[in-house]
Amino acid sequence: MAMATAETGVIGGIAARFRICPASGLKIDLAAQRLIKANAVAAIVFLAIGGLFGLMVALTRWQAVHLLPADMFYLVLTAHGLDVLLLWILFFEMAVLYFASAVLLNCRLAAPRIAWLGFVLMLGGGLLTNVTVLQGQSSVMFTSYPPLQAHPNFYLGLILFAVGALLGCLVFLGTLVIAKEEKTYEGSIPLVTFGALTACIIAIFTIASGAIILIPTWLWSIGYISEINTVMYKLVWWAMGHSSQQVNVSAHVAIWYAIIAILLGAKPLSEKVSRTAFFLYILFLQLASAHHLLVEPGVSAEWRVFNTSYFMYMAVLGSMIHGMTVPGAIEAAQRRNGYTRGAFEWLRKAPWGNPAFSGMFLSLVMFGFLGGISGVVLGTEQINIMLHNTLYVPGHFHATVVAGTTLAFMAVTYLLLPLIFQRQVIWPRLAKWQPYLFGIGVAGISLFMMGAGTLGVARRHWDVAFSDATLSFAYPAAAFLMLALNGLSAVMAAIGGALFVVIVVASVLWGKPVDASNIVESLGPMPQRQVGDAVSSYGNAGTWKLPGTYILVSVFFTAFVLYYFVNWKYLSQLWPMG
Amino acid sequence: MAIHPPEKRVWWNEPIEKDEIIWIVIAFLWGLVMFGAMVYWHIEGRQNLSTQAYRIDPAVFEKRTEAFTKQFKVREEGTTGIPVARPPAGGDVYMLSRLWEWWPVLELEKGRSYRLHLSSLDWQHGFSLQPVNINIQVHPGIEHVITLTPTETGTFSVVCNEFCGIGHHTMVGRIHVVEPGSAAGGKPQ
Ligand code: HEM
Ligand SMILES: [Cu+2]
Numbered sequence: 179m180a181m182a183t184a185e186t187g188v189i190g191g192i193a194a195r196f197r198i199c200p201a202s203g204l205k206i207d208l209a210a211q212r213l214i215k216a217n218a219v220a221a222i223v224f225l226a227i228g229g230l231f232g233l234m235v236a237l238t239r240w241q242a243v244h245l246l247p248a249d250m251f252y253l254v255l256t257a258h259g260l261d262v263l264l265l266w267i268l269f270f271e272m273a274v275l276y277f278a279s280a281v282l283l284n285c286r287l288a289a290p291r292i293a294w295l296g297f298v299l300m301l302g303g304g305l306l307t308n309v310t311v312l313q314g315q316s317s318v319m320f321t322s323y324p325p326l327q328a329h330p331n332f333y334l335g336l337i338l339f340a341v342g343a344l345l346g347c348l349v350f351l352g353t354l355v356i357a358k359e360e361k362t363y364e365g366s367i368p369l370v371t372f373g374a375l376t377a378c379i380i381a382i383f384t385i386a387s388g389a390i391i392l393i394p395t396w397l398w399s400i401g402y403i404s405e406i407n408t409v410m411y412k413l414v415w416w417a418m419g420h421s422s423q424q425v426n427v428s429a430h431v432a433i434w435y436a437i438i439a440i441l442l443g444a445k446p447l448s449e450k451v452s453r454t455a456f457f458l459y460i461l462f463l464q465l466a467s468a469h470h471l472l473v474e475p476g477v478s479a480e481w482r483v484f485n486t487s488y489f490m491y492m493a494v495l496g497s498m499i500h501g502m503t504v505p506g507a508i509e510a511a512q513r514r515n516g517y518t519r520g521a522f523e524w525l526r527k528a529p530w531g532n533p534a535f536s537g538m539f540l541s542l543v544m545f546g547f548l549g550g551i552s553g554v555v556l557g558t559e560q561i562n563i564m565l566h567n568t569l570y571v572p573g574h575f576h577a578t579v580v581a582g583t584t585l586a587f588m589a590v591t592y593l594l595l596p597l598i599f600q601r602q603v604i605w606p607r608l609a610k611w612q613p614y615l616f617g618i619g620v621a622g623i624s625l626f627m628m629g630a631g632t633l634g635v636a637r638r639h640w641d642v643a644f645s646d647a648t649l650s651f652a653y654p655a656a657a658f659l660m661l662a663l664n665g666l667s668a669v670m671a672a673i674g675g676a677l678f679v680v681i682v683v684a685s686v687l688w689g690k691p692v693d694a695s696n697i698v699e700s701l702g703p704m705p706q707r708q709v710g711d712a713v714s715s716y717g718n719a720g721t722w723k724l725p726g727t728y729i730l731v732s733v734f735f736t737a738f739v740l741y742y743f744v745n746w747k748y749l750s751q752l753w754p755m756g
Numbered sequence: 757m758a759i760h761p762p763e764k765r766v767w768w769n770e771p772i773e774k775d776e777i778i779w780i781v782i783a784f785l786w787g788l789v790m791f792g793a794m795v796y797w798h799i800e801g802r803q804n805l806s807t808q809a810y811r812i813d814p815a816v817f818e819k820r821t822e823a824f825t826k827q828f829k830v831r832e833e834g835t836t837g838i839p840v841a842r843p844p845a846g847g848d849v850y851m852l853s854r855l856w857e858w859w860p861v862l863e864l865e866k867g868r869s870y871r872l873h874l875s876s877l878d879w880q881h882g883f884s885l886q887p888v889n890i891n892i893q894v895h896p897g898i899e900h901v902i903t904l905t906p907t908e909t910g911t912f913s914v915v916c917n918e919f920c921g922i923g924h925h926t927m928v929g930r931i932h933v934v935e936p937g938s939a940a941g942g943k944p945q
């Protein structure tokens with residue numbers, strides 16, 4: 179049906195079947211295409227399940243609703259963390275890796291069978307852990323800090339899942355090697371593939387850390403090892419848990435670049451700068467484990483200061499660079515497209531009705547303003563004393579991994595539908611609203627959880643009224659208000675999330691097929707080019723200046739500095755301690 | 757475009773726009789400022805996490821806390837009659853955590869420094885002093901000694917903010933802070 183051309187290529191003695199992408203003219207390996215589909219579908223199924231759990235958690239923490247009983251709350255919270263943070267994100271990242279290698283490099287996928295084995299392991303492991311959690315006895319939160327102990331299958335499922343993900347990473351690397359050997363592209367790999375490579379390298383490091391900690395913990399749960407050192411566990415567990423957030427950041431930044439390239443024709447302002455920024459992630463990511471040891475006994479202050487700042491904020495520097503070069507690339511492209519009036523015509527006339535663009539831009543803004551700033555503040559050694567294990571922590575990471583990563587993944591899905599699934603988005607007018615609903619809902623969750631956390635409210639806590647405690651206590655009334663607003667935002671985010679799932683599933687099943695005749699319109703609204711294709715080779719070559727981007731970056735920087743010092747001020751009012 | 761190989765094969769020799777360099781320099785310097793802020797606070801700031809910690813057998817810690825409580829007990833509090841200990845100002849004080857309580861209740865004097873010993877007898881717990889909002893992780897097998905100086909009088913609660921099983925949300929302890937020299941055994945709450 180949608181296959182423009184099918185051909186059988188015999189390359190390197192191995193037969194691979196391709197179709198030609200009508201939008202780009204690239205060859206698409208059908209094996210890669212099937213794997214991208216399978217991983218994306220699995221991801222979205224777990225997003226749906228995990229998102230529902232998230233809503234239930236939020237409605238329980240809204241004290242007036244208090245949906246679940248305590249044991250169910252802790253069970254569902256454990257499942258929520260696992261299903262969204264691990265399963266949704268990692269399945270989708272496998273799809274991104276195969277897309278950024280086989281598709282963008284115009285190459286066949288290395289060892290599709292290994293990739294399928296990886297998929298099956300991930301699925302089996304994910305299901306095993308889920309079933310174990312849902313059976314009870316393993317409500318240990320996804321972090322499973324010892325001596326709290328889960329059923330052995332909980333750890334076993336995670337190990338299988340990690341091995342599967344590792345195989346996916348190896349297939350990605352293998353594909354890069356094949357593409358280079360078979361000269362399927364000229365020069366260096368594209369920036370998006372470079373970002374995916376960054377993600378892959380970090381992923382391998384995190385999976386290794388995961389193995390180092392989960393295998394002994396599993397042995398401990400079945401009785402082969404008598405004790406797990408509780409501080410060491412956290413150190414190594416978070417070398418997986420936090421570094422893998424750098425995988426997410428690399429993946430979603432790569433997606434930002436991909437979306438603006440496809441929709442706006444945006445080019446990186448400077449390949450050198452953007453690639454260096456990715457490289458900073460690889461150099462400094464492994465230090466981030468320290469973020470989870472800032473108020474732990476027995477860790478030296480020097481170690482904490484050095485590591486929590488990723489060696490003087492070098493990884494933060496990477497993100498701040500992308501935070502300028504991505505909007506800068508958009509502005510340069512839009513100005514080339516003819517939107518040159520004032521500081522912001524380029525932004526006003528951007529394709530806000532295209533969910534891929536609006537999702538991407540909301541992801542960029544919220545990741546920077548909400549997630550980035552709160553993360554640096556939270557990770558400041560002494561300030562962490564005021565925020566550790568409060569709801570501020572989930573508030574922060576819902577801004578990074580939900581508003582940032584998840585929204586970016588949703589946005590790119592609107593392009594994968596026509597490009598890979600070869601289907602049009604079935605209800606474009608509904609899809610137009612989806613990123614706003616989800617994005618604003620998630621902004622609410624993040625802000626209100628941060629607000630409650632600032633007031634001291636504990637995370638992972640069933641009863642902010644402490645009705646069963648022998649000594650009475652309740653958080654301030656403002657905290658209850660924050661939790662109610664959090665619940666309302668969660669409803670909105672859940673509606674936005676459900677809409678996404680429904681639109682994608684319906685489009686895959688019943689969407690209009692895409693072929694050469696309708697591929698361009700299937701990508702959704704795009705800016706009309708008012709001038710012909712520009713000939714400049716850099717984003718902002720020649721006389722283009724980027725006043726809008728400078729203003730955005732200045733506002734960001736001002737907010738960052740103010741908020742940072744306000745928190746030091748709060749800290750200085752705390753009881754002296756040392 | 758970012759989805760294609762760089763247009764110039766030798767992209768690493770391309771000049772970088774001035775404005776991009778300015779932003780990179782600003783971001784880099786800001787990183788140094790933030791790094792320096794943490795170091796500065798260790799020298800001049802008064803809120804730093806103590807790095808005094810010792811390995812300890814939970815049973816030993818329990819004994820010490822019991823001895824401490826027995827010695828300085830002034831009254832009982834709450835529905836279960838938790839002892840309240842009023843140690844001499846400036847001395848060592850003990851608080852243990854276990855499923856699901858902080859024990860004993862402490863009564864301290866405002867403006868005096870105490871060496872607070874924290875440890876857990878079973879799982880990890882989270883010492884979260886409210887509404888002051890001081891949060892410290894408590895591990896079994898590690899005794900953490902924190903020098904703490906209350907600066908306001910009143911009744912403060914210690915919430916557990918590390919998930920520790922089904923009773924986690926019932927785990928509340930208490931610290932009273934009174935004016936120096938006020939009579940021990942003050943009003944029970
Ligand atoms: C409708 C969407 C969502 C809602 C309403 C929601 C809400 C929540 C709430 C209320 C908590 C509990 C905070 C606490 O009591 O400690 C939570 C925890 C968490 N959420 Fe979400 N969330 C959503 C989506 C996501 C997504 C997409 C991700 C990951 C990509 C995610 C990752 C997490 C993680 C890792 C935790 C921590 C679990 C733990 O403490 O063990 N959430 N979420
Ligand atoms: Cu506890």
Ligand SMILES: [Cu+2]
Nearest residue numbers: 916918920924
């Ligand atoms: Cu607890």
